[in-house]
Amino acid sequence: xxxxxxxxxxxxxxxxAAGRLLLFSGADPAxxxxxxxWFTPGGGLDPGESYPECAARELAEEIGxxxxxxxxxxxxxxxxxxxxxxGVWYRQEQEFxxxxxxxxxxxxxxxxxxxxxxxxxxxxxxxxxxxxxxERYYPTDLPAVLARALTSAQAPVAGEGAPC
Numbered sequence: 002x003x004x005x006x007x008x009x010x011x012x013x014x015x016x017x018a019a020g021r022l023l024l025f026s027g028a029d030p031a032x033x034x035x036x037x038x039w040f041t042p043g044g045g046l047d048p049g050e051s052y053p054e055c056a057a058r059e060l061a062e063e064i065g066x067x068x069x070x071x072x073x074x075x076x077x078x079x080x081x082x083x084x085x086x087x088g089v090w091y092r093q094e095q096e097f098x099x100x101x102x103x104x105x106x107x108x109x110x111x112x113x114x115x116x117x118x119x120x121x122x123x124x125x126x127x128x129x130x131x132x133x134x135x136e137r138y139y140p141t142d143l144p145a146v147l148a149r150a151l152t153s154a155q156a157p158v159a160g161e162g163a164p165c
Contacts, residue, residue: 005083005090005092006090006092007093007094008045008092008093008094009045009046009052009093009095010043010044010045010094010096011044011046011059011095011098012040012042012043012097013041013043013059014041014078014097014146014147014150015041015060015064015102016099016100016102016147017101017105018102018104019125019127020127021125021126021127022041022125022126022127022147023124024039024123024138025040025041025120025122025123026120026121026123026124027040027116027119028121029086030115030119031087032085036137037121037136037137038136038139039124039126039136039137039138040139041097041143042059042060043055043056043095044062044063052073052076052096052098053070053071053098054070056098057069057070057072060100061111062111062112063111063116064105064107064108064123065105065107065110065111072100073098073100076096076097076098077097077150077153078096078146079094079097080140081094082139082140097150099150099151107123109123128144131144
């Protein structure tokens with residue numbers, strides 16, 4: 002029987018003016034044979050932190066985009082996922098937020114040590130590119146999650162964000 006470490010996380014569907022979604026490519030250091038996959042910015046909640054506060058902190062740390070927690074509307078998707086990473090099995094309850102920007106130059110200077118060691122690239126994906134790729138991404142229904150978010154949510158455009 003697998004013992005899971007519970008975790009709560011905020012994920013961000015960051016979409017630019019061209020309708021492209023920002024994703025990172027990473028790998029599990031404990032399972033290099035598993036290869037790389039693509040995933041949205043975001044991460045685990047700190048103690049006492051709300052999902053929107055976590056989303057704001059993670060965007061600042063991972064891409065240098067500074068937004069107040071109040072800029073995040075209601076989540077556009079929620080799910081629970083179970084996965085191994087760096088030798089630990091997680092059961093993660095996660096909420097996804099849609100954030101639209103006119104554009105943003107990704108700055109990964111705020112990456113943690115584990116992010117620097119495991120994230121190899123970032124890329125802006127069009128919905129068609131994402132739906133048509135043979136590369137792995139998570140969640141596995143990401144094109145459908147994005148499509149629902151874009152048609153049902155009217156997230157305000159956050160602009161370029163404040164300088165880091």
